[in-house]
Amino acid sequence: MSRRHTITLFLIVFVNFLGGTMVLPTLPLYAQRSFGASPETISFLLASYFIAQFLAAPVLGRLSDKYGRLPVLIISQIGTVVSFIILGTAQALPILFAGRILDGITGGNIIVAQAYITDVTPREKRAQGLGIIFAGFGLGYMVGPGIGGFIGALLNEHAPFYVAAAISMVTVLLTWFALDESLPAEERLARAQQKQVRVDAHAVISNHPLMLILLIAFCAQFSIAVMNSTITLFGEAVVFHGYTARDTTLGVGLLMTGTGVGQFLTQLVLVRPLVEQFGERRLVVGGAILRGIGMLSLTVFVSPWLVGSVSLVLVAVASGIMMPALQALTTTTVSEKLSGAVLGIYQSSASLGIIIGTSISGMLFSTSPTLPFAVGGIVLLFTAVPAVMMMHRTHDLSVQPA
Numbered sequence: 001m002s003r004r005h006t007i008t009l010f011l012i013v014f015v016n017f018l019g020g021t022m023v024l025p026t027l028p029l030y031a032q033r034s035f036g037a038s039p040e041t042i043s044f045l046l047a048s049y050f051i052a053q054f055l056a057a058p059v060l061g062r063l064s065d066k067y068g069r070l071p072v073l074i075i076s077q078i079g080t081v082v083s084f085i086i087l088g089t090a091q092a093l094p095i096l097f098a099g100r101i102l103d104g105i106t107g108g109n110i111i112v113a114q115a116y117i118t119d120v121t122p123r124e125k126r127a128q129g130l131g132i133i134f135a136g137f138g139l140g141y142m143v144g145p146g147i148g149g150f151i152g153a154l155l156n157e158h159a160p161f162y163v164a165a166a167i168s169m170v171t172v173l174l175t176w177f178a179l180d181e182s183l184p185a186e187e188r189l190a191r192a193q194q195k196q197v198r199v200d201a202h203a204v205i206s207n208h209p210l211m212l213i214l215l216i217a218f219c220a221q222f223s224i225a226v227m228n229s230t231i232t233l234f235g236e237a238v239v240f241h242g243y244t245a246r247d248t249t250l251g252v253g254l255l256m257t258g259t260g261v262g263q264f265l266t267q268l269v270l271v272r273p274l275v276e277q278f279g280e281r282r283l284v285v286g287g288a289i290l291r292g293i294g295m296l297s298l299t300v301f302v303s304p305w306l307v308g309s310v311s312l313v314l315v316a317v318a319s320g321i322m323m324p325a326l327q328a329l330t331t332t333t334v335s336e337k338l339s340g341a342v343l344g345i346y347q348s349s350a351s352l353g354i355i356i357g358t359s360i361s362g363m364l365f366s367t368s369p370t371l372p373f374a375v376g377g378i379v380l381l382f383t384a385v386p387a388v389m390m391m392h393r394t395h396d397l398s399v400q401p402a
Contacts, residue, residue, distance in 0.1 A: 145260070297310060
């Protein structure tokens with residue numbers, strides 16, 4: 001992958017996540033304070049995005065294989081811009097749901113960016129290439145929540161959504177002017193003519209390494225979903241109990257910034273040497289264990305300093321080690337011609353975990369503010385079992401022609 005591709009994709013992902021993460025510390029509190037939403041309702045509001053993404057991701061993956069990466073990437077980014085405007089202007093709770101669902105439907109831009117990287121990166125360098133996605137995410141997560149919390153505290157609860165819409169529009173312009181199509185028309189035509197090679201249900205089920213990867217992705221994202229969807233409420237109820245609403249909004253944003261710091265530094269410094277020394281499969285095992293420990297520590301730590309500098313950073317570092325390696329392994333389980341489609345299936349499995357984790361998180365939080373982190377941590381430790389099993393499977397088992 002050329003330096004121009006690397007820098008451009010990093011900027012696109014960074015700016016996109018900067019806009020997206022700006023609303024994370026404000027959306028749950030916005031729904032709670034302005035519309036009287038309960039924790040259960042807030043969890044369903046957050047889950048609606050992932051439900052829409054779960055249904056749309058495989059379609060977007062196939063569309064990008066058929067029509068090219070850039071058109072699908074641009075359309076999805078425009079959908080994100082519109083969704084933020086809807087959220088910012090909402091006058092009723094159903095409008096909030098509409099905005100989140102629209103963003104989910106068009107939220108396949110990261111999937112298409114991943115497919116773009118697989119188009120222009122050799123297999124042996126894909127973990128590092130896909131690390132660009134997570135580095136951009138990490139940097140966006142590092143500064144986005146803090147900026148969003150600051151804007152919400154300084155101005156009003158609507159302002160972060162408008163700023164996020166403006167920032168997301170920048171990604172449309174970056175994609176339009178700075179990227180070339182990675183999947184030429186002749187390659188798309190060749191893929192369309194290879195009708196006998198496809199990813200159907202039987203091919204997926206019979207591909208044992210892929211099934212293990214999908215199980216790991218489901219469990220990993222389930223666990224992180226129960227944490228992400230309740231960390232704001234946890235901050236208000238426990239970590240910043242007794243603080244003003246303004247200080248809570250700002251404090252939650254700064255806590256989430258700590259997660260971004262850990263993930264960004266991991267991608268910047270650790271991924272390449274760790275992949276070279278240990279290999280992708282061992283990183284998945286180690287990442288699952290470290291992530292579980294970090295999440296379980298949230299059941300003990302209630303100090304803002306410990307939560308922000310230890311628990312969330314440990315979760316972020318483990319995520320930065322684990323997830324790019326897992327996605328890189330996903331592309332080695334099928335033929336090159338199916339890279340976009342299999343990443344769509346991977347994202348659907350991950351989204352299903354997020355949907356279920358987010359949907360039940362409000363109920364878990366209502367039972368006990370620390371219960372989501374206990375459940376998520378235990379599930380993550382369990383994930384190490386299929387990760388170890390994957391280490392003993394064939395490295396490259398492609399989907400067979402139907």
